[in-house]
Amino acid sequence: MGRSPCCEKAHTNKGAWTREEDERLVAHVRAHGEGCWRSLPSAAGLLRCGKSCRLRWINYLRPDLKRGNFSRDEDELIVKLHSLLGNKWSLIAARLPGRTDNEIKNYWNTHIRRKLLGRGIDPVTHRPLTDAATEERPPARACAKPVKMEQLQQGGICFRCSILRVRGAATECSCGSNFLGLRAGMLDF
DNA sequence: AACACGTCCAACCGCCTTACG
DNA sequence: CCGTAAGGCGGTTGGACGTGT
Numbered sequence: 670m671g672r673s674p675c676c677e678k679a680h681t682n683k684g685a686w687t688r689e690e691d692e693r694l695v696a697h698v699r700a701h702g703e704g705c706w707r708s709l710p711s712a713a714g715l716l717r718c719g720k721s722c723r724l725r726w727i728n729y730l731r732p733d734l735k736r737g738n739f740s741r742d743e744d745e746l747i748v749k750l751h752s753l754l755g756n757k758w759s760l761i762a763a764r765l766p767g768r769t770d771n772e773i774k775n776y777w778n779t780h781i782r783r784k785l786l787g788r789g790i791d792p793v794t795h796r797p798l799t800d801a802a803t804e805e806r807p808p809a810r811a812c813a814k815p816v817k818m819e820q821l822q823q824g825g826i827c828f829r830c831s832i833l834r835v836r837g838a839a840t841e842c843s844c845g846s847n848f849l850g851l852r853a854g855m856l857d858f
Numbered sequence: 859a860a861c862a863c864g865t866c867c868a869a870c871c872g873c874c875t876t877a878c879g
Numbered sequence: 880c881c882g883t884a885a886g887g888c889g890g891t892t893g894g895a896c897g898t899g900t
Contacts, residue, residue, distance in 0.1 A: 720871095
């Protein structure tokens, strides 16, 4: 038994969106704004699940999307942010106007990752591959005691569990270890 | 021309977090 | 405080497209 599906799958379309579906979704969001994705499909006359509508809007139809190739600056910023935040694509995307988390995630996996590996840099640790192979370091894993989201809004990275943005005034992550402060000048949370 | 293989990216899935009654 | 619904996120997939043979 899993959790109940987010929508009635028998009556929803899947796969690539058609031009007509896009137009319906854009028209509805323009008229009513974002939000209430659950009820949007029926209100907009779409045979899609709400999640699918949200994803389509955020990743493709939003008017403020930049699209096109990533600039060198964006490229470097993504690498810097990833070294600090890890695979927190939504947080990285928040620092790149006009880019989506999905777009950055894809770009990372298809371009940057390969480029770093080509330079002999581990794309996970951002250290030289030889160091990463020989050095004793804790395995990357989820923190046993997850930090609440409001704590993550504040700043800092736990070196043990790699949880980011632990409250700046505190000296310990919820997993029990000390954390590194943000590197000056890298980010201005 | 036809096929195999690799790359890219839109979309889906399932879990986690948050809001609310 | 607890349970539930909805939103949000990251990992993964599948198909379209490009390139090499």
